[in-house]
Amino acid sequence: IMARLTWHGHACFEYETTEGKILIDPFLSGNPKADIGPENIQEIAAIVVSHGHGDHWGDTVAIAKRTGAIVVAAYELAALAEKEGCRSHGLACGGGHRFDFGHVKLVPAAHGSRTDADPAYSTNPCGIVITAEEKTFYHAGDTALTADLKLLGQLYDFDCACLPIGDNYTMGPEDALKAVQWLQPDLVVPMHYDTFELIAQDAHEWKELVERRTRSKCKVLE
Numbered sequence: 001i002m003a004r005l006t007w008h009g010h011a012c013f014e015y016e017t018t019e020g021k022i023l024i025d026p027f028l029s030g031n032p033k034a035d036i037g038p039e040n041i042q043e044i045a046a047i048v049v050s051h052g053h054g055d056h057w058g059d060t061v062a063i064a065k066r067t068g069a070i071v072v073a074a075y076e077l078a079a080l081a082e083k084e085g086c087r088s089h090g091l092a093c094g095g096g097h098r099f100d101f102g103h104v105k106l107v108p109a110a111h112g113s114r115t116d117a118d119p120a121y122s123t124n125p126c127g128i129v130i131t132a133e134e135k136t137f138y139h140a141g142d143t144a145l146t147a148d149l150k151l152l153g154q155l156y157d158f159d160c161a162c163l164p165i166g167d168n169y170t171m172g173p174e175d176a177l178k179a180v181q182w183l184q185p186d187l188v189v190p191m192h193y194d195t196f197e198l199i200a201q202d203a204h205e206w207k208e209l210v211e212r213r214t215r216s217k218c219k220v221l222e
């Protein structure tokens, strides 16, 4: 009932429930749309990272070291966090684990695999499903539209889903609309747009399209 989602630009969100606060894809330094810097992040239990690109891994190490938050990500990224002196918990795609801040599961995403910070730790990109406070939250990462999203819609009753709409590197608006139809979340939040000129989109136009063509509510965060 209390779950709260805060957007820090691009794919970075704070997801707070009564079980704890989770930071996702903390790209703040160098993010022209970030509303805060990495030094402003406080009292998080965990940092969950979808994949190794710089605009998602971002400030993970600095924030994890300062706050003591555990880094939850694909095994290889967790190993990089560990090497950098952070606490970490590695998962593989398809695997989940119950933490005291909620249950985190990595699910398939079709995208690039390089870990920009150290390519030796490259790995499959993922989406993230967090179940806490009896709510199910999905952060799609940088995925393309694939049939896997149809399966996720069958497996889960999503309260909220964050989907990329920027195109070029991820789904664009049309594919993201199809994803909403398959995922059927109560609420969908667009992300990964307008950060750079190459991914400029009209999110308000997309919201109207979603609410006309699906049963999901759409909220454009500022």
Ligand code: NI
Pocket: 051, 053, 056, 111, 112, 142, 169
């Ligand atoms: Ni990416």
Ligand code: MN
Pocket: 053, 055, 056, 142, 169, 192
């Ligand atoms: Mn990205």
